[in-house]
Amino acid sequence: MSEQTGSEDTVIRVRGLNKRFKDHVVHEGLDLDVRRGEIIGIVGGSGTGKSVLLQQIVGLLKPDAGQIEVLGQSVRDTSDAEYRALRRRWGVMFQDGALFSSLTVRQNVEAPMREQLEISDALRETMAGIKVRMVGLPENAHGKYPSELSGGMRKRAGFARSIALDPEIVFLDEPTAGLDPIGAAAFDTLIRQLQTALGLTVFLVTHDLDSLHAICDRVAVLAEKKVLAVGTMEEMLEIDHPWVKEYFQGPRARAAVGAAASGLA
Amino acid sequence: MQAGQDKGRTAPQASLRSQDQVIILSGDLVIETIETLDGEFGDATGIDISDVAHLDTAGAWYLLQLRQQVSDTSHEIAIRGASAPQRQLLETVRQNMPPEEALDERPVTLFDRLEEIGRTVVGGLHIAIEMIGFLGQVIATIASLVFHPRRLRMTSLVHHMQEVGLKAVPIVALMAFLIGIVLAFQGSAQLRQFGAEVFVVDLIAISILRELGILLTAIIVAGRSGSAFTAAIGSMKMREEVDAMRTLGLDPIEILVVPRVLALVLILPVLGFIADLTGLIGGALMSWIELGVSPAVFQSRLVANTDVWHFAVGMIKAPFFALIIGIIGCYEGLKVGGDAESLGRLTSTSVVLAIFMVIVVDAVFSVFFALVGV
Ligand SMILES: Nc1ncnc2c1ncn2[C@@H]1O[C@H](COP(=O)(O)OP(=O)(O)OP(=O)(O)O)[C@@H](O)[C@H]1O
Numbered sequence A: 001m002s003e004q005t006g007s008e009d010t011v012i013r014v015r016g017l018n019k020r021f022k023d024h025v026v027h028e029g030l031d032l033d034v035r036r037g038e039i040i041g042i043v044g045g046s047g048t049g050k051s052v053l054l055q056q057i058v059g060l061l062k063p064d065a066g067q068i069e070v071l072g073q074s075v076r077d078t079s080d081a082e083y084r085a086l087r088r089r090w091g092v093m094f095q096d097g098a099l100f101s102s103l104t105v106r107q108n109v110e111a112p113m114r115e116q117l118e119i120s121d122a123l124r125e126t127m128a129g130i131k132v133r134m135v136g137l138p139e140n141a142h143g144k145y146p147s148e149l150s151g152g153m154r155k156r157a158g159f160a161r162s163i164a165l166d167p168e169i170v171f172l173d174e175p176t177a178g179l180d181p182i183g184a185a186a187f188d189t190l191i192r193q194l195q196t197a198l199g200l201t202v203f204l205v206t207h208d209l210d211s212l213h214a215i216c217d218r219v220a221v222l223a224e225k226k227v228l229a230v231g232t233m234e235e236m237l238e239i240d241h242p243w244v245k246e247y248f249q250g251p252r253a254r255a256a257v258g259a260a261a262s263g264l265a
Numbered sequence B: 001m002q003a004g005q006d007k008g009r010t011a012p013q014a015s016l017r018s019q020d021q022v023i024i025l026s027g028d029l030v031i032e033t034i035e036t037l038d039g040e041f042g043d044a045t046g047i048d049i050s051d052v053a054h055l056d057t058a059g060a061w062y063l064l065q066l067r068q069q070v071s072d073t074s075h076e077i078a079i080r081g082a083s084a085p086q087r088q089l090l091e092t093v094r095q096n097m098p099p100e101e102a103l104d105e106r107p108v109t110l111f112d113r114l115e116e117i118g119r120t121v122v123g124g125l126h127i128a129i130e131m132i133g134f135l136g137q138v139i140a141t142i143a144s145l146v147f148h149p150r151r152l153r154m155t156s157l158v159h160h161m162q163e164v165g166l167k168a169v170p171i172v173a174l175m176a177f178l179i180g181i182v183l184a185f186q187g188s189a190q191l192r193q194f195g196a197e198v199f200v201v202d203l204i205a206i207s208i209l210r211e212l213g214i215l216l217t218a219i220i221v222a223g224r225s226g227s228a229f230t231a232a233i234g235s236m237k238m239r240e241e242v243d244a245m246r247t248l249g250l251d252p253i254e255i256l257v258v259p260r261v262l263a264l265v266l267i268l269p270v271l272g273f274i275a276d277l278t279g280l281i282g283g284a285l286m287s288w289i290e291l292g293v294s295p296a297v298f299q300s301r302l303v304a305n306t307d308v309w310h311f312a313v314g315m316i317k318a319p320f321f322a323l324i325i326g327i328i329g330c331y332e333g334l335k336v337g338g339d340a341e342s343l344g345r346l347t348s349t350s351v352v353l354a355i356f357m358v359i360v361v362d363a364v365f366s367v368f369f370a371l372v373g374v
């Protein structure tokens, strides 16, 4: 992937982002850089605008002010054709799956390929099958409809759809929320595995301290309408801010650190 | 349009190096390009991908396919020259290759078709039985509410009466008015041939009061409110609200179904009455214009010649039609599953089935009233 021009390894660059809904200000002067090949964890209290940030980066919501560049191209001021080409290079998994309920799991994964690629039906079906297997869904789940799947299986199916086009970046909105701890850990492993295998950059919105410890290279904290701090988990422990302290040093955080340490041992 | 072009893909090349029988691949091995490769290679001793610029999942799949194709059965040849990430990708894809044997599809036989017909018939019977059971449940709930009137949701009942009743008045009135006009117009054209113009009053009165007023009202209400019931209850079912109610000890039949059905049963006779009235007005107006039958003559002939039973027959049918529309609408709504498609499908089923059943029951009533002689 060396053909990238400009800033070699910053794949997402957000500068001075402002966003408000009526008189409710969500973001004000938000800056964020995401580097190629990393897994960045986005944390923040409920309602601090993590999902809104994600939606603005992928162009679903229009920011009020500020620049957003993904893979060296502005998301806002592009022609339709450029945006379509850009969109093909990322995959999104929404907070509540957003699978197409009238399509089976495999058809869901085929859907973006059908839209974006001109390839034979046989190849498309084979590739969709491989993607569904990659996310660890059992063979009998391929032909099932989303309503016939458990919550965890739906998340996996959503993940399979987001990597359908072999994207460079995947945006995952709380992939492990609502999963049991074992399922969540398995999902973390899956993300890490596919991240290295497919060379992905992962934009991971999460509340899950275990995920942060286990797989995130860096963490960005959203608070006070902007990115308050970015850094590794160790660096987060140094930060002197009440919410950050509470979050990374509270009882649950200590438990997660312990778990991560024993997992390494 | 093609998304691949803007990234400047180089077409992949495949060739066999003759001195050591190694397949050399170069260019971009990605999903858009691999289908342009048509290599039929004989036995080879290796695959070299050091010149491959991009490799994605599909490219990896292609390589593994190719390896299988050119390897002899005893041992697999090596894929050389892969970078570390490429090796990892190949390994991941290898673990997730599609199973060997594709499922062969059996042709559909006559026997299968017979079985399908049988299943459809039995399925239909089951639905009929279930629906009758549901009707019983609703009636039982209504009966228990008679003894505990405080449990009846008055707000909800009034709300639904407004929705299905008051808001339907304009459309129902207009429809009946136009039907009255059409009947008078067509009837007068025929009756004039016999010089029996004045019988147009009987024609209009009997057909509207006895049949058309209430039947057409029921059909409009089925289309308006039956579908709305299914859609509203169905989307609640889809978001698990109905299950949530059950776990909270609230009875969905009491809360969702009874107010709707009761509202319909109370309001459909009123709508039918309005339809009768406007239908007669439309008929009278047209008779006046077309035949010169003055409103006073129309009125006196209507009162003198039309038995009140014609009106009663229409009104007696109204609550039954209401029950059919309400029960079918709510039943189909409660049958909605987790997916959006079933909501749409069941909403249209609900309307079609309700209209069909209304007409069937109307026919049964005709026979019944003919037998009892009114
Ligand atoms: N379409 C919208 N219209 C109005 N307000 C909105 C809209 N979308 C989001 N908001 C508001 O923006 C704020 C941020 O929402 P967002 O969904 O990004 O939160 P979040 O950080 O993802 O929270 P959670 O962790 O609960 O998912 C919330 O206060 C929400 O009420």
Ligand SMILES: [Mg+2]
Pocket (backbone or CB within 6 Å): A050, A051, A052, A095, A173
């Ligand atoms: Mg969110």
